[in-house]
Amino acid sequence: MTAIAVDRRQFLITTGVVAGGMALALSPAEAATTAAPPLPWAPDAAQGYEFTPWIEIAPDSTVTVRVPNPESGNGTMTQMAMNVAEELGCSWKDIRVEIASINRNYAENHVYTKGSLPFFGGHGTDKVRMAHTMRLGAAARERLKAAAAARWSVPASEITAAESMLTHAASKRSLRYGEVAAEAAKTSLLAEPELKPQAEWTLLGKASPAKLSIPAIANGTAVYGIDVKLPGMVHAALKQVPVMGGRLKSFKADAVKHMPGVRAVIAIDPANSRKSPIKDETSFGLKGTTEVQHAVAVIADHFWQAKMALEALPVEWDLGSGTHYRDQTDIYQGMRSIRDTGEGKVVLKKGDVAAASGKRVVEAEYLSPYGENAVMEPLGGTVLVTADTCEVWCATQDTMQAFWVSVDETGLAPAQVKIHGTAMGGNFGRRTQAEDIRMAVAVARQYPGVPVKTIWTREEMFRQGRYRTPISTRFRAVLDDATGLPQAVSGDLCFAGDRPLFQLTQGYADPPYFNSGAIPNVNLTTINFPVHILNGAYRGPCFNSNAFITETFIDECAYAAGIDPVQYRLSLLAKWEKPWSDVLKLAAEKAGWGQKLPRGEGLGIAITNWPMATIPHFGSTMATVARVAVSKDGTVAVKRIDIAFDCGKVANADAVRAQIEGGTLFGLNMTLNEEVTIKNGAIVEGNYDEYPMLRMGDSLPEIHIHFEALSGHDRFDLMGELPVGPIGPAVGNAIYSATGKRLRATPFRKQDLSWT
Amino acid sequence: MEEDTVDTVSFTVNGQPQRVEAYSSTPLLWVLRDHLGMTGTKYGCGIAQCGACTVHVNGEAVRSCQLPLSGLAGADVTTIEGLAAHGGETLQRLWAEMNVPQCGYCQAGMLMAAADLLKNKPKPSDADIDTAITNICRCGTYPRIRAAIKRAAGVAA
Numbered sequence: 001m002t003a004i005a006v007d008r009r010q011f012l013i014t015t016g017v018v019a020g021g022m023a024l025a026l027s028p029a030e031a032a033t034t035a036a037p038p039l040p041w042a043p044d045a046a047q048g049y050e051f052t053p054w055i056e057i058a059p060d061s062t063v064t065v066r067v068p069n070p071e072s073g074n075g076t077m078t079q080m081a082m083n084v085a086e087e088l089g090c091s092w093k094d095i096r097v098e099i100a101s102i103n104r105n106y107a108e109n110h111v112y113t114k115g116s117l118p119f120f121g122g123h124g125t126d127k128v129r130m131a132h133t134m135r136l137g138a139a140a141r142e143r144l145k146a147a148a149a150a151r152w153s154v155p156a157s158e159i160t161a162a163e164s165m166l167t168h169a170a171s172k173r174s175l176r177y178g179e180v181a182a183e184a185a186k187t188s189l190l191a192e193p194e195l196k197p198q199a200e201w202t203l204l205g206k207a208s209p210a211k212l213s214i215p216a217i218a219n220g221t222a223v224y225g226i227d228v229k230l231p232g233m234v235h236a237a238l239k240q241v242p243v244m245g246g247r248l249k250s251f252k253a254d255a256v257k258h259m260p261g262v263r264a265v266i267a268i269d270p271a272n273s274r275k276s277p278i279k280d281e282t283s284f285g286l287k288g289t290t291e292v293q294h295a296v297a298v299i300a301d302h303f304w305q306a307k308m309a310l311e312a313l314p315v316e317w318d319l320g321s322g323t324h325y326r327d328q329t330d331i332y333q334g335m336r337s338i339r340d341t342g343e344g345k346v347v348l349k350k351g352d353v354a355a356a357s358g359k360r361v362v363e364a365e366y367l368s369p370y371g372e373n374a375v376m377e378p379l380g381g382t383v384l385v386t387a388d389t390c391e392v393w394c395a396t397q398d399t400m401q402a403f404w405v406s407v408d409e410t411g412l413a414p415a416q417v418k419i420h421g422t423a424m425g426g427n428f429g430r431r432t433q434a435e436d437i438r439m440a441v442a443v444a445r446q447y448p449g450v451p452v453k454t455i456w457t458r459e460e461m462f463r464q465g466r467y468r469t470p471i472s473t474r475f476r477a478v479l480d481d482a483t484g485l486p487q488a489v490s491g492d493l494c495f496a497g498d499r500p501l502f503q504l505t506q507g508y509a510d511p512p513y514f515n516s517g518a519i520p521n522v523n524l525t526t527i528n529f530p531v532h533i534l535n536g537a538y539r540g541p542c543f544n545s546n547a548f549i550t551e552t553f554i555d556e557c558a559y560a561a562g563i564d565p566v567q568y569r570l571s572l573l574a575k576w577e578k579p580w581s582d583v584l585k586l587a588a589e590k591a592g593w594g595q596k597l598p599r600g601e602g603l604g605i606a607i608t609n610w611p612m613a614t615i616p617h618f619g620s621t622m623a624t625v626a627r628v629a630v631s632k633d634g635t636v637a638v639k640r641i642d643i644a645f646d647c648g649k650v651a652n653a654d655a656v657r658a659q660i661e662g663g664t665l666f667g668l669n670m671t672l673n674e675e676v677t678i679k680n681g682a683i684v685e686g687n688y689d690e691y692p693m694l695r696m697g698d699s700l701p702e703i704h705i706h707f708e709a710l711s712g713h714d715r716f717d718l719m720g721e722l723p724v725g726p727i728g729p730a731v732g733n734a735i736y737s738a739t740g741k742r743l744r745a746t747p748f749r750k751q752d753l754s755w756t
Numbered sequence: 757m758e759e760d761t762v763d764t765v766s767f768t769v770n771g772q773p774q775r776v777e778a779y780s781s782t783p784l785l786w787v788l789r790d791h792l793g794m795t796g797t798k799y800g801c802g803i804a805q806c807g808a809c810t811v812h813v814n815g816e817a818v819r820s821c822q823l824p825l826s827g828l829a830g831a832d833v834t835t836i837e838g839l840a841a842h843g844g845e846t847l848q849r850l851w852a853e854m855n856v857p858q859c860g861y862c863q864a865g866m867l868m869a870a871a872d873l874l875k876n877k878p879k880p881s882d883a884d885i886d887t888a889i890t891n892i893c894r895c896g897t898y899p900r901i902r903a904a905i906k907r908a909a910g911v912a913a
Contacts, residue, residue: 220796
């Protein structure tokens with residue numbers, strides 16, 4: 001609070017409620033009665049007939065699976081429940097899910113995060129976690145059998161368990177799971193049961209249940225972060241300093257304190273964070289992107305009142321040094337300059353690029369811009385702070401991060417802080433840092449005793465992002481005179497921003513072209529250009545840019561060599577695992593690669609892997625073929641997409657299909673439309689009218705997804721991030737084929753694609 | 757803003773009479789969410805771009821972020837919470853069966869827009885769907901929304 005010479009408390013306006021004097025001790029159970037059932041979060045203590053903190057079976061046989069990886073639309077909680085149900089042998093209709101209590105995780109020796117993860121992210125439901133959750137289901141099943149065996153005085157080995165029924169065939173007796181849940185929950189096993197062989201699976205890989213979250217979504221009862229309701233709750237509207245790193249200079253609370261419903265006008269200063277009393281266990285730390293910006297907030301009875309008062313509030317900012325950037329091109333130019341200093345760190349070196357010789361040299365530079373995750377549900381959270389407790393209801397992708405950020409902001413002991421995870425209106429990486437939750441805590445701390453819901457407006461969302469990392473890359477290849485393949489590739493890459501966490505080389509340094517020996521001489525470097533604008537995790541961080549850049553560059557090499565782009569890639573993949581070539585060939589074949597197309601139409605292809613292409617049989621590999629039509633005036637229509645992929649095996653085919661459809665459209669929008677721009681250090685775009693999003697009327701492509709290239713390798717790898725990689729370069733390469741215009745930057749909508 | 761008055765307005769929501777006292781400028785969106793506690797209708801943009809706040813007013817789909825309390829006197833409002841009772845049950849069932857939503861945040865608005873479309877055009881063409889469903893879905897569920905609308909209408913996919 002050094003920028004403001006007075007104690008912020010003088011701005012607290014107490015209308016009706018005495019701030020700090022109202023002891024509203026809300027237990028989760030009381031809170032639970034105030035919102036529409038079913039609540040998405042689990043209770044903070046064991047209840048009912050619990051077999052493990054993960055599994056509770058009710059007398060009516062309802063099976064509640066408590067999952068630490070929150071659902072954000074990709075089906076992670078449904079997948080975890082499928083894993084449990086496969087071994088538990090319950091009827092799928094008896095299954096429900098809750099977001100596991102991170103408080104219990106803390107109090108009960110990491111019971112949810114051991115064997116799993118406390119967040120949703122890549123690999124959250126992979127084979128390791130699958131086995132863990134299946135073991136939990138198997139143990140519960142055997143305990144149910146043991147309880148039935150005791151009741152019937154028969155050996156447990158004679159009892160079968162299926163469709164939530166325990167059956168002793170010889171004596172023709174049966175029981176529903178719920179009927180013995182009480183005894184079974186008290187039973188223990190001498191040894192953990194073996195998992196059944198995959199050939200005996202009935203659910204995984206066989207059935208494609210829809211997400212368990214959908215009925216509540218479709219009838220409006222799903223509880224997102226923004227939907228939490230608590231007795232006595234008030235609302236806060238927020239305005240953060242327009243240029244990141246700037247400070248609040250002053251504001252005139254008197255100008256708005258008489259407005260209807262207004263309770264308080266407060267200042268937020270990142271320096272007021274009280275710091276965690278003990279070492280944190282976060283995924284992303286507690287600095288930088290997870291800290292709040294300077295801000296003002298108005299607290300009122302209703303959100304509209306708070307928003308009206310905030311708009312009327314006179315505020316002065318000290319915008320800080322970020323204003324030095326007149327626009328984004330200043331930043332991109334800075335990136336280019338530092339990239340070309342030759343001082344980058346070598347991230348991949350093979351052979352000697354200087355020794356290569358050839359007549360044909362391909363050299364080009366590429367750029368991907370700032371982008372905003374643009375999740376549909378605004379950020380924020382509802383928080384009740386008292387003298388010695390903090391309770392938070394929020395949508396978070398990483399419950400552990402939200403927990404420790406709240407501990408850090410309040411300075412309370414972890415046992416005094418509770419987090420209740422809600423449904424999430426999209427994440428795509430935006431809900432990983434939890435700085436929005438820290439902000440909600442920081443606001444509520446200044447209005448203690450009353451639950452305060454802080455909501456970011458859409459404008460705050462766009463202008464206070466944790467943005468896609470801009471990447472500027474120069475590539476140079478020397479082609480072999482005989483084969484046309486690169487003898488040597490040099491690359492220099494510059495990231496904007498200075499946080500290593502969001503400077504990833506996937507798609508740049510890991511493609512098999514550069515690592516399998518296909519290109520003998522490789523030298524790739526990275527460097528970063530510090531900027532005040534904060535980067536974050538945007539779906540497939542950095543990979544989403546690197547995939548575009550690398551797969552466009554390889555396409556350029558193919559055309560320079562006069563070789564078909566599919567054949568060229570197959571040659572470059574000849575020394576690498578076969579599934580890559582299978583995926584590439586299948587996508588090309590299904591798309592009708594090689595067919596004669598009318599002028600202005602073209603096919604383009606790209607292939608990528610996430611999250612690590614250098615390890616055989618790891619992650620997921622995808623080839624995408626786009627067919628485009630470009631009118632003479634430069635209007636692009638992406639008519640058809642063909643996709644082949646290898647993630648080993650699939651556990652829920654329709655869930656995989658949904659991720660590929662959605663991820664492809666996400667990546668298409670990213671490529672065609674997305675860029676946030678800068679003016680005097682601040683983000684310009686404030687809403688969807690300035691940041692176009694694909695809609696149903698935008699001639700969306702037919703998407704054809706082909707499963708036949710699945711290798712069957714025994715992994716069930718991830719599909720959330722990957723589809724955003726290959727779509728952009730496939731479309732760009734198709735536009736080149738159609739028009740001869742090579743697109744080396746996104747978004748395409750800002751480039752002239754007209755042709756004659 | 758300073759001149760904004762506080763009004764008391766009566767209207768019905770899902771058949772129930774309601775009486776709300778608030779700023780006359782308060783959008784129906786926030787009347788529903790904050791004053792009536794009906795949070796199925798979602799805030800997405802506040803400028804009629806995204807359609808997450810779509811409800812039916814007097815039988816027509818509108819973006820509730822643009823309709824102030826002062827214009828609500830006597831209005832008949834249907835929200836996602838009342839859609840099943842207003843002919844939306846088939847769409848809601850297909851939304852689940854066909855695994856349409858991902859994060860689901862936009863889907864209340866999508867369903868309200870789809871129900872309005874089918875009321876006006878029981879057998880919509882692709883062009884009809886394109887024109888009627890202008891809502892934004894960041895997860896990219898558009899292909900499934902189209903397929904579910906067509907199945908509800910009994911037209912070929």
